[in-house]
Amino acid sequence: MTGTAGSRVLYGCMGLGGSWDDSAYTAADIGHAEAAVGAALDAGITAFDHADIYRYGKSEAVFGEVLAASPGLRERITLQTKCGIRLPGSERRGLYDLRGPGIVRRVEESLARLRTDTLDVLLLHRPDPLARPDEIAEALGSLHRQGLVKQFGVSNMSAAQIAHLQAQLDVPLVVNQLExxxxxxxxxxxxxxxxxxxxxxxxxxxxxxxxxxxxxxxxxxxxxxxxxxxxxxxxxxxxxxxxxxxxxxxxxxxxxxxxxxxxxxxxxxxxxxxxxxxxxxxxxxxxxxxxxxxxxxxxxxxxxxxxxxxx
Structure with missing residues (x-):
């Protein structure tokens, strides 16, 4: 298997959405995203990689604007996002969070921002030392049964971590994203x-x-x-x-x-x-x-x- 659904190259959307804070995105940010996505499509790239934390969710949101303005585009592309990192907030430091209910909630939030009904791939962004594999399995199984996520993977995980997690899952892990x-x-x-x-x-x-x-x-x-x-x-x-x-x-x-x-x-x-x-x-x-x-x-x-x- 190569990449996501056979993709040779993916476009990473971390640079879209404006500033790294919780301010609102602008019309210029949408235009910037349209230009980048258009260039990727023209280059033959049809797989797009996101994470719920990119630009505090704005990367997904401006991509959702691009999809809304381009009827039929969603059916032509592969869409993946990640969850599992929580950025620092006013009352807490940043942390990793792969608790089951949180995974489901963050997928629902990503779907809303991306303006789509389903994700082709969901990656668990970083290992959470406190995560319970059985709880993760329940969350991923629920997302799969509901048709919200088609395939699953991980990011920044070792062979041992993947094997430990896969042993509890009914769905296969099909991707590992590493630097x-x-x-x-x-x-x-x-x-x-x-x-x-x-x-x-x-x-x-x-x-x-x-x-x-x-x-x-x-x-x-x-x-x-x-x-x-x-x-x-x-x-x-x-x-x-x-x-x-x-x-x-x-x-x-x-x-x-x-x-x-x-x-x-x-x-x-x-x-x-x-x-x-x-x-x-x-x-x-x-x-x-x-x-x-x-x-x-x-x-x-x-x-x-x-x-x-x-x-």
């Missing part, structure tokens, strides 16, 4: 630093990628463009290599960065989070073309980004 990029390489570094001194410095839970691949759990990579670290104006050795590869293959540096993820046999689906239409458009070839990186080029990119040879 993965040419700039955030713990997920791949951990596999080759086994039995070296560097292994103790790697915090990524070893075996998670392999577990997901073996169990049909699609991997989605948030932060896939590495926040422009290799495609911006500041020259770096890795950036220069990316530029040269892009020119030789008739594509863009952004595509090369995404191809590096997609070339991995686990079938990683990048989530691109930029809200700039021109950068979204620059990712088009990652949707329409298979990764055109040789074995050697993939390793050249890795070693260049890490700034040191492999062990």
């Amino acid at each position: 993965m990029s040419l700039g955030h390489r713990d997920w791949v570094e951990g596999g080759v630093t086994v039995n070296t001194a560097a292994a103790s410095e790697n915090g990524f839970p070893h075996g998670t990628v392999e577990y997901c691949s073996a169990n049909g759990i699609g991997l989605q990579a948030w932060g896939a463009l590495a926040r422009g670290r290799f495609t911006g104006s500041k020259p770096t050795p890795a950036g220069e290599l990316i530029g040269a590869l892009a020119e030789s293959k008739g594509t863009t540096p952004e595509t090369i960065v995404l191809w590096w993820l997609q070339r991995h046999p686990a079938g990683i689906a990048p989530v691109i989070g930029t809200s700039r239409p021109e950068r979204i458009t620059a990712c088009r070839d990652a949707v329409s073309r298979e990764p055109e990186l040789t074995h050697e080029e993939w390793y050249d990119l890795w070693t260049s980004a890490r700034g040191a040879p492999l062990p």
